[in-house]
Amino acid sequence: DADVTQTPRNRITKTGKRIMLECSQTKGHDRMYWYRQDPGLGLRLIYYSFDVKDINKGEISDGYSVSRQAQAKFSLSLESAIPNQTALYFCATSDQLAPGELFFGEGSRLTVL
């Protein structure tokens, strides 16, 4: 089983729908992140959390919200999806001793029509 698991792996939805992407990890890391990948732009940080009570906005947080339900779970929500949120979303974790060395999930491909 993967150390960082994302669900769903693929989702097609319509404009205006609420979408939740879930992430769970078994690595025991405190730090969790949500990144978005777009062609030609690399990965961009949406939100990050350094522990259960800590939530921080990243580079592109507008239109997104997150919830850190437990040390192992970090979910990303799109309250009202729009087509330019079509992207590949990655959850990642890191250990506080090597915080830049991220462990990524396999990604969730979201298409907003």
Added chain:
Amino acid sequence: DQQVKQNSPSLSVQEGRISILNCDYTNSMFDYFLWYKKYPAEGPTFLISISSIKDKNEDGRFTVFLNKSAKHLSLHIVPSQPGDSAVYFCAASAGSGNTGKLIFGQGTTLQVKP
């Protein structure tokens, strides 16, 4: 404005030869740099990193070079193998050294031909 740039979208090399992937950055506050490798349908995986206090870090076939004055880093893979074919992202972080708040480049697709 892209703070970390990988200006070569793709690179093709012969098996056994050296692969050199380049990355430029604009933010002088960046103090930690990393390379990630990504295969199709998988998440990126950490490859190698370097602190701004160093100019070289080596791990097996992979070496990262940092030129702070030029705001440039490069990843050398010697010898290249077909299994190295993947997308390579460079990334940087600023402040407090190594953090998970990374700024990524656009990626370079490396193809190693047998």
